[in-house]
Amino acid sequence: MLRSSTLFVRTLRDDPADAEVPSHRLLVRAGYIRRAAPGGYTWLPLGWRVLRKVEAIVRDEMDSMGAQEVHFPAMLPRDIYELTGRWEEYGDNLFRLKDRRGADFLLGPTHEEMFTLLVKDLYSSYKDLPVSLYQIQTKYRDEARPRAGLLRGREFLMKDSYSFDIDDAGLAASYNAHRDTYERIFTRLKLPYVIVKAMSGAMGGSASEEFLAPIEVGEDTFVRCTKCDYSANTEAVTTAVLAPDTSSHAATAVIETPNCPTIASLVDFLNANHARADRVWTASDTLKNVVLQLRHPDGTTDVLVVGVPGDRDADIKRIEAQVSPSEVEPLDDAGFAKHPGLIRGYIGPQVLGATSATGIRYLLDPSVVAGSEWVTGANVAGSHVLHLVNGRDFTADGTIEAVEVAAGDPCPSCREPLEIARGIEIGHVFQLGRKYADTLGLSVLDQNGKQVVVTMGSYGIGVSRAVASIAEVFHDDLGLKWPRAISPVDVHIVVTGKNGDDITVAGEKLGAELEAKGLEVLIDDRNGVSPGVKFKDAELIGIPTIVVVGKSLADGNIELRDRHAGTNEAVPLANAVQRIVALVREG
RNA sequence: CGGGGUGUGGCGCAGUUGGUAGCGCGCCUGGUUUGGGACCAGGAGGCCGGGAGUUCAAGUCUCCCCUCCCCGACCA
Numbered sequence: 001m002l003r004s005s006t007l008f009v010r011t012l013r014d015d016p017a018d019a020e021v022p023s024h025r026l027l028v029r030a031g032y033i034r035r036a037a038p039g040g041y042t043w044l045p046l047g048w049r050v051l052r053k054v055e056a057i058v059r060d061e062m063d064s065m066g067a068q069e070v071h072f073p074a075m076l077p078r079d080i081y082e083l084t085g086r087w088e089e090y091g092d093n094l095f096r097l098k099d100r101r102g103a104d105f106l107l108g109p110t111h112e113e114m115f116t117l118l119v120k121d122l123y124s125s126y127k128d129l130p131v132s133l134y135q136i137q138t139k140y141r142d143e144a145r146p147r148a149g150l151l152r153g154r155e156f157l158m159k160d161s162y163s164f165d166i167d168d169a170g171l172a173a174s175y176n177a178h179r180d181t182y183e184r185i186f187t188r189l190k191l192p193y194v195i196v197k198a199m200s201g202a203m204g205g206s207a208s209e210e211f212l213a214p215i216e217v218g219e220d221t222f223v224r225c226t227k228c229d230y231s232a233n234t235e236a237v238t239t240a241v242l243a244p245d246t247s248s249h250a251a252t253a254v255i256e257t258p259n260c261p262t263i264a265s266l267v268d269f270l271n272a273n274h275a276r277a278d279r280v281w282t283a284s285d286t287l288k289n290v291v292l293q294l295r296h297p298d299g300t301t302d303v304l305v306v307g308v309p310g311d312r313d314a315d316i317k318r319i320e321a322q323v324s325p326s327e328v329e330p331l332d333d334a335g336f337a338k339h340p341g342l343i344r345g346y347i348g349p350q351v352l353g354a355t356s357a358t359g360i361r362y363l364l365d366p367s368v369v370a371g372s373e374w375v376t377g378a379n380v381a382g383s384h385v386l387h388l389v390n391g392r393d394f395t396a397d398g399t400i401e402a403v404e405v406a407a408g409d410p411c412p413s414c415r416e417p418l419e420i421a422r423g424i425e426i427g428h429v430f431q432l433g434r435k436y437a438d439t440l441g442l443s444v445l446d447q448n449g450k451q452v453v454v455t456m457g458s459y460g461i462g463v464s465r466a467v468a469s470i471a472e473v474f475h476d477d478l479g480l481k482w483p484r485a486i487s488p489v490d491v492h493i494v495v496t497g498k499n500g501d502d503i504t505v506a507g508e509k510l511g512a513e514l515e516a517k518g519l520e521v522l523i524d525d526r527n528g529v530s531p532g533v534k535f536k537d538a539e540l541i542g543i544p545t546i547v548v549v550g551k552s553l554a555d556g557n558i559e560l561r562d563r564h565a566g567t568n569e570a571v572p573l574a575n576a577v578q579r580i581v582a583l584v585r586e587g
Numbered sequence: 588c589g590g591g592g593u594g595u596g597g598c599g600c601a602g603u604u605g606g607u608a609g610c611g612c613g614c615c616u617g618g619u620u621u622g623g624g625a626c627c628a629g630g631a632g633g634c635c636g637g638g639a640g641u642u643c644a645a646g647u648c649u650c651c652c653c654u655c656c657c658c659g660a661c662c663a
Binding site: 010012013014015016017018019020029035038090091092093109110112139141143144145147148152158160219428430458460496497498528529530531532533534535536537548550551552 | 588593594597598599600612613620621622623624625654655656657659660661662663
């Protein structure tokens with residue numbers, strides 16, 4: 001039985017000044033964690049219990065899916081990470097250190113290399129596969145900006161697992177098994193989640209999905225449909241395919257538009273001097289041509305122009321994800337100087353495209369559908385052109401997802417509006433493919449005696465981050481409200497009596513009886529502490545069931561308080577054990 | 588890494604034109620209290636983030652560095 005009188009904890013009456021987000025504030029205030037280093041936290045007894053419970057659930061489900069637990073050192077030698085180039089590639093995010101002989105080591109930020117080499121070390125036949133291995137391990141990343149307490153630290157606890165398969169079908173099966181397991185884990189943790197498509201970037205074609213807990217303080221932005229179950233990382237959203245515009249259009253007409261280098265000035269000018277009969281001109285009638293520079297890995301550069309509706313912004317990150325590994329930036333003045341055909345503020349697609357006069361590559365956002373009509377630059381300073389039709393008057397070299405995704409955009413799956421939300425990344429499943437196996441030489445003999453490169457998946461759950469995420473979901477103004485499965489104890493008994501009186505004796509007896517039934521009990525046995533203080537502490541600490549043994553004992557009752565529901569029920573002392581055990585057992 | 592803020596007993600804060608640090612909570616002792624963060628009396632506890640400088644004298648002024656928080660960049 002944990003006793004408040006001796007428990008190593010100190011609750012704080014005031015919020016710590018350096019904590020902003022609720023999980024950080026409350027975990028410190030209720031005595032679960034203390035900051036020990038930049039981006040590093042000490043787990044106090046109550047917090048350590050919660051962390052271990054989360055860990056136990058993760059372990060239980062991983063074992064159930066047939067994954068096997070191993071444990072690597074956190075301190076790893078440089079040479080292995082040289083093999084995959086990640087000693088350099090990781091940059092400043094990698095903690096590097098030297099031993100007494102000057103040899104380089106690192107603190108593992110993730111363990112793909114180690115797992116790959118371990119399997120290579122032990123296995124050499126297709127008969128050994130598939131296999132999934134995992135560990136629950138402290139990870140180190142020298143984050144540029146640790147923030148929000150446990151949500152982004154430089155040292156944190158993570159479950160990482162890796163699957164090894166002989167072929168793509170096997171990888172898909174392992175991936176799905178992990179995905180299903182993650183769903184079970186987060187369900188047991190009571191963490192709400194959405195599974196969003198993530199960009200797989202340079203890895204090429206592999207599936208990757210993130211599990212996001214939809215919480216405002218999260219760092220990841222995603223979209224989800226207001227109607228169907230579509231959701232995706234903002235970078236990975238695909239535009240709903242719209243029907244071509246088949247209406248007839250007037251012939252193009254070049255007009256003088258002095259001093260209209262911006263979309264806003266152009267729209268104002270049009271409404272003042274070329275008013276439409278049916279409605280006013282808006283930014284969405286204009287075609288904006290964004291000039292970008294691609295920087296390729298070999299150091300060469302290219303100019304790319306992207307056409308987007310004038311009321312939308314281009315999302316450089318999203319574009320970059322599609323031209324990876326090239327980097328994307330706006331074309332600078334020097335770049336413009338090399339392309340006199342590009343008249344800033346008056347660029348139109350008539351001079352763009354691989355087969356055009358300039359030869360500059362030109363891609364359209366899919367929202368610029370075939371047959372649609374636009375107002376755009378005439379490639380002459382002070383002139384624009386009306387009624388320019390995609391397909392009739394100009395063509396592009398192709399399409400690229402370019403506009404910044406906005407709330408209200410149509411869902412690619414059902415056309416209903418999308419909404420934008422924030423989330424905490426609590427898990428990630430990723431089909432790695434053969435990247436690491438190729439580089440590190442992990443292959444096995446197949447049934448024909450031929451060497452086959454193994455295909456891998458990697459899967460992560462932030463265990464310490466999950467604790468913070470749960471605290472973000474389950475709290476109120478008074479304090480934390482843990483789900484039963486991960487509460488540090490099952491029951492918090494508050495006795496309001498003095499040492500040795502009937503109330504205290506009854507409280508102690510109840511605690512012992514509950515413990516005998518297998519429940520974990522915290523009893524507030526502090527002498528001389530006023531009931532108000534004990535109630536406040538109990539609410540702050542957030543055990544889901546609070547039992548008050550106090551003045552109602554005179555009527556033979558105890559009080560059963562539900563921290564989640566906020567209810568307070570009088571229960572005869574004689575029935576208390578049975579009631580409380582039933583409550584805890586039903587979860 | 589850019590921008591903004593911040594740093595003073597365990598926690599929250601004050602500290603004037605430079606004169607050697609104070610309040611509330613918490614903690615200790617004694618007493619009175621005991622159903623919503625009690626009261627009285629007496630105590631303990633601080634290299635004022637660090638370093639260098641200006642000055643007879645620095646929490647306070649100057650310079651450099653660091654921390655933490657927020658926004659952005661970055662983030663398997």
